Amino acid sequence: MPDTLGPPVPSPDAEARRRPLPPGAFRVQRPIRFSHTDPAGIVYFPVYFDMFNGVVEDWFTHGLGINYADLILERRIGLPIVHAECDFLIPSRMGETLTLGVRVERIGRSSISIGITGEIEGSVRLAGRLTVVATALDDFASIPIPSDLRSTLEAYRAACGA
Amino acid sequence: MPDTLGPPVPSPDAEARRRPLPPGAFRVQRPIRFSHTDPAGIVYFPVYFDMFNGVVEDWFTHGLGINYADLILERRIGLPIVHAECDFLIPSRMGETLTLGVRVERIGRSSISIGITGEIEGSVRLAGRLTVVATALDDFASIPIPSDLRSTLEAYRAACGA
Amino acid sequence: MPDTLGPPVPSPDAEARRRPLPPGAFRVQRPIRFSHTDPAGIVYFPVYFDMFNGVVEDWFTHGLGINYADLILERRIGLPIVHAECDFLIPSRMGETLTLGVRVERIGRSSISIGITGEIEGSVRLAGRLTVVATALDDFASIPIPSDLRSTLEAYRAACGA
Amino acid sequence: MPDTLGPPVPSPDAEARRRPLPPGAFRVQRPIRFSHTDPAGIVYFPVYFDMFNGVVEDWFTHGLGINYADLILERRIGLPIVHAECDFLIPSRMGETLTLGVRVERIGRSSISIGITGEIEGSVRLAGRLTVVATALDDFASIPIPSDLRSTLEAYRAACGA
Secondary structure: OOOOOOOOOOOHHHHHHOOOOOOOOOEEEEEOOHHHEOOOOEEOHHHHHHHHHHHHHHHHHHHHOOOHHHHHHOOOEEOOEEEEEEEEOOOOEOOOEEEEEEEEEEEOOOEEEEEEEEEEOOEEEEEEEEEEEOEEOOOOEEOOOOHHHHHHHHHHHHHOOO | OOOOOOOOOOOHHHHHHOOOOOOOOOEEEEEOOHHHEOOOOEEOHHHHHHHHHHHHHHHHHHHHOOOHHHHHHOOOEEOOEEEEEEEEOOOOEOOOEEEEEEEEEEEOOOEEEEEEEEEEOOEEEEEEEEEEEOEEOOOOEEOOOOHHHHHHHHHHHHHOOO | OOOOOOOOOOOHHHHHHOOOOOOOOOEEEEEOOHHHEOOOOEEOHHHHHHHHHHHHHHHHHHHHOOOHHHHHHOOOEEOOEEEEEEEEOOOOEOOOEEEEEEEEEEEOOOEEEEEEEEEEOOEEEEEEEEEEEOEEOOOOEEOOOOHHHHHHHHHHHHHOOO | OOOOOOOOOOOHHHHHHOOOOOOOOOEEEEEOOHHHEOOOOEEOHHHHHHHHHHHHHHHHHHHHOOOHHHHHHOOOEEOOEEEEEEEEOOOOEOOOEEEEEEEEEEEOOOEEEEEEEEEEOOEEEEEEEEEEEOEEOOOOEEOOOOHHHHHHHHHHHHHOOO
């Protein structure tokens, strides 16, 4: 029996995200732990979104040189997520080590779309995206992306060949 | 500065999901707890995906009359998530009570796309989707949606006016 | 081979906590979900501590009549945990429904020790304790337990026959 | 107003656990992330118990040379937790890095009590304990600690000067 509406048409970004990471992409490694996995023995999907948030933190602090905790606690700039999505292509299991890497997909006035791809031994396991909006934490109003962050993001994107 | 590519074009399903729930939709209530919220005082987004999984469980067991635990533990049929997404429109805070409701968006041969909308006092706070694939847990192969589940899903969709 | 030191001697409180809940105890029900369980099919233990925090919230708001969110957000009084412990006596599995109930074990100047017992069909599955300290959130200094809370706790303890 | 019963008397093990880690202890570092912290800006306590489970995994695999995933998935030996406790002495905040280290407190026939101490810059922030029981995953019966694990644990304890 066919889908009633036909499958959704993936965006060009979604296609790019399912390709292996470019050489210049910031990467972190995450062991798949007992606690990440469910009774079927595979990672419970919200865990990946939690990992994504940690990957963005590490990318800011260690990849872009903009300390994430300082951004929030001292500069009082938040990056709440307004959209999150992920395609889960191949399940992962306890004892494996996932490499997660970051692409900049879009830089708007206030918003940033961040593609995150998870690989094991060069094979793409999952491909997601977070869209965040620069926000003043004191009144929760969106603000333009701070200029130091914007220029760093643009340089990162260029270095990844996007 | 404009977005470099322009915003993605939302699918018709995404538009529907951002509208208030139809009267016939299965709904559950979830208190927003201290533990759900982050240092900015709003719900940490992976918590919503975890709630979605619980909503699907409750919908199967209490809405569709197909016990979710039995499906997995006795019939050995899993419903791993192959795609998840959510638009987070308005943040929610500790002490609020979220109403989460379910729409059936798509019924394929093996896959089911489930729209989940979160409202507080009739205002849509978030609008998400999970796509699951019926899977034999013994070998992790996809299987056709079992016929009792398919007919129940179709009846539910009709009752919601989809 | 014997334990090198012998087992720890449980406190009288620990013994009491392992007995079924008294009739007057505040109770909530929690379904055991897919997401709570691990690859061995039983609840992953930190989930119980997360449940305990939610039980305390519900007990304050619905049992003691002191709204937990208001306490934190409006009165700016926090109850950080300084000690947590639990004996896990019998594992619980997806599809079961746990009844969690509250005993007041100790009321100090600033600290409150809360016994939490989890039962299924009258059989004790787990028996834990949280010790919290009343704290001014603006400077994180401990404060005397507010008098409305103290008198409510004492009345609750009396009603439970402690 | 005094405590009604007086404070509990900590065990000698609890005292030891609150002292800085011995030089030979296995240690891992964990960044305190945005996702670990609560609306009060400090780590939400169940997160520490989740970290403890990961520390035990890393200690087995990287410290004791007994691969934790293989133990569970191939040897079908589980280590369910029968008791967990922790004293939270000093709160930790986003941007800090916690060092967690392991002591063997007790080796029984089937059970192992593992002390876990968390430090930042030599100051003890938290001191916990997990007691696990070696279990055959096929029938959930407790089994004697496997001899390779027992001898490794005893060597570890000796190396830590316990």
